[in-house]
Amino acid sequence: MPAWETTGLTLSCHPPVPDHIALPWDAADDYLLTRVEPLDTLTINDRHGALSCALAARGMDNINWHDSACACEATRRNHHNNQLPLTGDRLILDKDQIPSTVRQVLIKLPKNLEQLKYWLQCCRERLPADTRYLLAGMVKHMPVSWLNWLEQEAVTYRQERVVRKARLLELTFTPAVKETNIWRGYQTATGLTLSGLPGVFSRQQHDIGSRVLLQHTDLPFAGRLCDLGCGNGLLGLTLKQAHPELNVILTDDSWLAVCSARHNAIQNKLDASLNHGDILDGVEGQLDWVVCNPPFHDGHKQLTNIAERMFEQSAAALVSGGHLLVIANRHLPYAGKLRNEFSKVEILSSDSRFSVYLCQKR
Incomplete structure (x- = not known):
């Protein structure tokens, strides 16, 4: 099981993937951990629970919003293998389960913009204007058109310098009216x-x-x-x-x-x-x-x-x-x-x- 040098955690992928193809974390995860603050936190698209484990190791309460059953299982396994607490209500599947107490949202950038827009819309429907959003991903997966859209949508927008081919954005948004037809x-x-x-x-x-x-x-x-x-x-x-x-x-x-x-x-x-x-x-x-x-x-x-x-x-x-x-x-x-x-x-x-x-x- 590979060790994440930044955190001292040992993590694995589920389902298993050879280490030369993918690790349970990447440089974008490392970047997010340098900017996270001790607030009630929601992680989104944390595929193998790496961020969640790192926050738990720091004693931070965090909610994990997964769509994938595999991601839920990977998060459970990695918490268990590192002897970190994870109660059932810390893993959620539905936007209506997002606690109103969340004040910081960490998002690993997905493959398509439609998915990102949906996550942001759901968070903005439930969370106040002072909520802090940190978005990170590898530069090659963050088209300029995405950055332009985020800058237009955000109230505040800060793009950090590229580190180890990873990019990090810090944003705030106005609360949003519930979208009535997303089908x-x-x-x-x-x-x-x-x-x-x-x-x-x-x-x-x-x-x-x-x-x-x-x-x-x-x-x-x-x-x-x-x-x-x-x-x-x-x-x-x-x-x-x-x-x-x-x-x-x-x-x-x-x-x-x-x-x-x-x-x-x-x-x-x-x-x-x-x-x-x-x-x-x-x-x-x-x-x-x-x-x-x-x-x-x-x-x-x-x-x-x-x-x-x-x-x-x-x-x-x-x-x-x-x-x-x-x-x-x-x-x-x-x-x-x-x-x-x-x-x-x-x-x-x-x-x-x-x-x-x-x-x-x-």
Whole structure:
């Protein structure tokens, strides 16, 4: 387990990632710790709980707002391994759980501006004007257009010098009126109306990969089907619409994705079970089908480990003779991994961008 020299903490990533690819902290975390003040603090996008652990080691009370089930688990593990306190109410999933006592917000910059705008809007709805905001990230991930937008929105804006390729901003904002309509969406060719919350994959348009996979709705789907990494629920709900007898489970690592999928199931009057968890955590019993459009990014890093864990856990959860249906970018090296996990792997379709794999369990 790598040691964070600045703090003396030993931290790990969850799910595990080789140290040469990513550590649980970076230079932006170090930079934030040089500017933090002893105030009631909210951390956002603290992927592995590094900031939270560092603040707890200083005796500072802090709230951790995570969207990801993996991030929640990483935070718990790193607190436990460093013998640091972490009570259940220190981990929150929903904006309505942000305590009004918070006076300092630490944000690691996300991959997209839409997500950042959402976090800031939620904080401004609940926190007073004297709240201090510290935003940090690596320079290569902070476009000038983002900096310009933040400077226009903020009441006060200070940009610190770049340190070890990391940039830090200190800002204050006026309180904001609650946003009444944050849903964005589209209608599918089969008549489903799908919406999503900020940060949910393919929130405003039907992504190309899912279109390709859904050309195969005529497969003999039956029994219990899990839409793994469901996003807004597009795959699972479309298959439920085409095969009403299916028992559909929608699960995702993202809390906002699960909320979006639940909203869409209700709006389209389709019965489905919802689950928030890491891969298949929390999905009980065996499955007849798993469908997925696996991610190959974790934040700014392109990785295949998330998809590989999806394949492994799907193989374990499927009944004998059960099937996994996967859509993947053609350049990704998934075929070998799938053949290691499944007795039969068939490429149903392939073009210059995507391949659709139908895999059967031994």
